[in-house]
Amino acid sequence: MKIYNFYIIRNVFVGFAAAAALLIPLFTTFDLINELDDVTAGGYRWSQAVEVVLMTLPRRLIDLGPFIALLGGIVGLGQMAVSQELTAMRAAGVSIVQIAMTAMVAGLILTGALGALDEWVASPLQQHGAQLRSEAIAHSDEAVNTRGTLWARRGDEIARIDTLGKHSQPLGIEIFHFNPDNTLASYIYADSAKLAPSGGWTLKQVNLKQWKDGEETVTMLPTMNWEPIFSNTHLKDLTLPSDSFSIKQLNRYISFLKSTDQPADKYSIALWQKVGRPALTLAMILLAVPFTFVQQRAPGLGSRLAVGAVVGLLTYVGNQIVVNLGLLFELNSQMTTLMPPLVILCVALALVYRFDKRG
Incomplete structure (x- = not known):
């Protein structure tokens, strides 16, 4: 040169x-x-x-x-x-x-x-x-869901997490199960969830509603095991702004969204x-x-x-x-x-x- x-x-x-x-x-x-x-x-x-x-x-x-x-x-x-x-x-x-x-x-x-x-x-x-x-x-007393809501879908099951607590603990979990004709089969609400090292979740303070033959049954459970839709992705990554993701994180998150039928x-x-x-x-x-x-x-x-x-x-x-x-x-x-x-x-x-x- x-x-x-x-x-x-x-x-x-x-x-x-x-x-x-x-x-x-x-x-x-x-x-x-x-x-x-x-x-x-x-x-x-x-x-x-x-x-x-x-x-x-x-x-x-x-x-x-x-x-x-x-x-x-x-x-x-x-x-x-x-x-x-x-x-x-x-x-x-x-x-x-x-x-x-x-x-x-x-x-x-x-x-x-x-x-x-x-x-x-x-x-x-x-x-x-x-x-x-x-x-x-x-x-702050004025805080309202600052971490963001998370949604995911797997087949006829749709899950929502209201927010994340300390150490990325899910809070306010809702799980919807639908019949093949798109009618609601069951609804689960849990106050929180404990993440197991194996990938499974233990839902706590569970409110389970089921509909069958036009009848509704309500069951209150202290705990309930659930195989999560979010198991293959770090939850804390899902609440971050998209422009903060590295190329590796973007590739991983895009794969997760596609696997759960999300845009x-x-x-x-x-x-x-x-x-x-x-x-x-x-x-x-x-x-x-x-x-x-x-x-x-x-x-x-x-x-x-x-x-x-x-x-x-x-x-x-x-x-x-x-x-x-x-x-x-x-x-x-x-x-x-x-x-x-x-x-x-x-x-x-x-x-x-x-x-x-x-x-």
């Missing part, structure tokens, strides 16, 4: 650092303000809110990755354009395509680092923060968004190249950054619209999540080649 390649990569990474230094504190402040809305005297404390926000910092960095790539590329390459260094490189025979491909190397390093951060750092920290937040809010589109999209994010990040870096050469005579970077911010925002909004439309109309998850980044990448490549021919 030639010296000018290292120089471009170094300047682009300086731009990444500048963009991150601008965006991370701004969005972290918004996150903290949002968390402080849930602070209560007897439950979720402000110190815990700060801790949760700090735990979500890596996730925020990953979510802002495409913005950082675009604005960082504009800053890094734009500064070289202002100082006439790109003009000198062009005079030395370096094409715009070569400059763009060198910037792409910086983008590949960035996407690799963000991918590793996502899988092994951001996901565990965010999940720990979510559990800390839920447990703290659960101690898995939301989590399939979350999985493929992780796959498509590197393409979107690389596309944003390539988009920084036209910004650099279209306004080479501009005295500063302010106008480029302003336009870049607008483009980044429109790209984000457009991508979210496509993803939500795909979820609404149950479109193919891969097409819904991968098509927008690939289209933007193709547009960016076309713009780079166009500017190279004009130059």
